Amino acid sequence: MPVRMQMEQLQRVASLCTALEWVTSCPDVSARDAVLRLIGEEVSATIQGVIYSIESERGASEAA
Structure with missing residues (x-):
């Protein structure tokens, strides 16, 4: 995920x-x-998505 999307x-x-x-x-x-409850779920899901994206990018750059 590009930084702009994050x-x-x-x-x-x-x-x-x-x-x-x-x-x-x-x-x-x-x-x-x-x-x-809805706001909490949305916030949590969004943050988890950004974390996953950053960790994926970090893993890809470390593998290279």
Whole structure:
């Protein structure tokens, strides 16, 4: 994954984190819990994708 794509993924995480501010003011506890769970899953998946990409690139450059 090119660095540009990694940066886009990390910017997406930053946007999701900004959404947490909105979620914390949500009066509906069930909705807040559901949205928090979704945001957490998205953040985790995005970060894992970037980590995998960096580790793959590092492994490929070390093998060369």
